[in-house]
């Protein structure tokens with residue numbers, strides 16, 4: 296087995312809240328190549344953010360560990376930049392200063408003042424935010440804030456970019472725009488990315504692989520789906536694409552049929568009793584189609 | 592097109608300002624507070640005329656106004672005397688020197704009785720010193736307590752025990768310690784000043800300390816995580832993230848602290864006979880002339896007005912420093 300770029304091995308974590316132990320993750324194994332885009336998908340509360348925080352170094356795994364380029368991850372650091380769910384910009388710093396805070400920290404020794412200034416502006420241009428450099432985060436929209444958050448992370452030139460539901464709080468149109476810009480930035484820069492998402496379309500559109508997590512407690516990786524769609528991808532063309540639709544179907548199936556253990560058992564028993572009476576559509580299929588339309 | 596877009600907002604603002612200058616705009620704004628004050632003065636006049644004390648009738652608004660003018664006049668008389676004193680001294684010395692260039696000339700300081708206005712300044716300087724001293728300790732310590740649970744747990748019992756202690760309990764201790772330890776030849780500060788300032792500081796400390804601790808401890812966890820991801824050094828972390836985030840709470844603490852300090856100061860000056868407004872009140876009380884109550888009432892009002900102005904000053908400062916210009920500050 297070759298050493299991978301990012302190596303998550305046998306990671307488990309147990310939280311201790313007031314003496315009550317809660318095992319959130321158990322034996323999570325994932326290996327990423329350089330430049331790979333991986334999505335984490337799973338039900339709310341299963342432990343996706345926890346996985347991401349362990350990779351970031353913000354949480355310490357109880358057992359197992361994470362290695363980046365063969366070096367164990369012990370602390371948080373700018374080589375593993377995180378975009379948090381709610382942008383997390385410093386409200387008292389202007390857009391420019393928010394990015395500058397990160398850039399000055401990372402490139403203090405390697406870039407001159409003028410170079411850093413140029414680098415900050417360049418990264419803001421990447422996300423089309425150079426026009427609002429002097430505004431405070433409170434004065435720009437949610438989508439713009441999220442873009443600045445992404446620019447801040449890109450500006451650190453991280454080895455791995457960690458995105459925790461980066462577009463979760465945005466409307467569909469803004470989300471689509473940001474997905475497209477993220478896709479083109481990632482293609483251009485070749486970042487290694489782990490992204491958490493609740494959105495099945497987003498996962499299929501952006502990822503090379505989709506990692507599907509089982510429900511907690513003791514959540515782990517249930518299944519990994521390779522997305523072999525050719526790049527560059529176009530959302531309009533893909534919407535009709537048979538491959539895309541099939542992949543999407545598979546993720547939905549995992550999320551709504553295989554992995555809602557209790558629900559699927561209940562559906563199964565009802566279906567069994569129904570099947571004795573007459574021939575009706577299979578339970579899996581009915582569940583799938585109803586949830587499929589909801590998600591779409 | 593662009594021209595109108597540029598001029599419009601400033602024109603609007605100008606129109607707003609112009610509208611505010613019209614009486615119909617500001618008269619209703621001032622009407623209710625004025626009404627309140629008028630009712631209060633009437634009530635005061637009414638009840639004052641009914642209260643007979645051993646020092647005469649309780650002073651009404653009119654007597655207090657007279658005493659206020661007297662106190663002002665006394666101040667300027669005293670100043671004139673002082674100027675005259677120095678002029679005399681200078682003249683004397685000049686004469687001596689012209690008669691005999693080797694003559695030893697003496698320079699004496701004028702030692703008149705401090706006036707009401709002098710006492711106000713003494714009190715203000717003292718409270719400022721105590722306040723600054725307290726907060727130079729309280730803010731850094733509060734930041735430490737907020738950042739580290741360990742430090743907080745270590746200091747919490749001490750904070751909880753000393754917080755409710757009345758300043759007057761500290762005063763004898765402070766006085767004794769200061770007179771025992773502070774004995775330099777030519778003191779920069781007077782002992783009385785130090786006693787008052789330290790007593791004020793001991794009481795100013797707690798509101799800022801507690802509010803800073805809470806403010807720092809309740810910083811958004813995501814922001815702290817961002818800082819950790821960027822691997823900011825502790826100093827940059829405090830400067831760029833902790834302090835701005837805690838500014839509103841720190842200012843809440845500072846305002847409480849200044850208000851406490853001002854109250855404590857008057858009591859300390861009264862009890863310890865340290866110069867300041869408190870001593871003025873006490874001296875007038877001991878003096879017991881027919882004007883005393885009126886003069887004390889002037890002091891009471893002045894203390895109140897100064898306390899109010901100190902708070903307004905802090906509020907203005909907070910507005911200057913605060914990054915959140917939308918926040919409603921009162």
Ligand SMILES: Nc1ncnc2c1ncn2[C@@H]1O[C@H](COP(=O)(O)OP(=O)(O)OP(=O)(O)O)[C@@H](O)[C@H]1O
Nearest residue numbers: 310311312319338339340341342343344345346511
């Ligand atoms: N610091 C913590 N202390 C105790 N329990 C925690 C802590 N962080 C997370 N957990 C628990 O671990 C589980 C996983 O949480 P996590 O935030 O990773 O879920 P998630 O998959 O990101 O959910 P969502 O999609 O809603 O964001 C939850 O049950 C949560 O209660």
Ligand SMILES: [Mg+2]
Nearest residue numbers: 343344345459
């Ligand atoms: Mg989460």
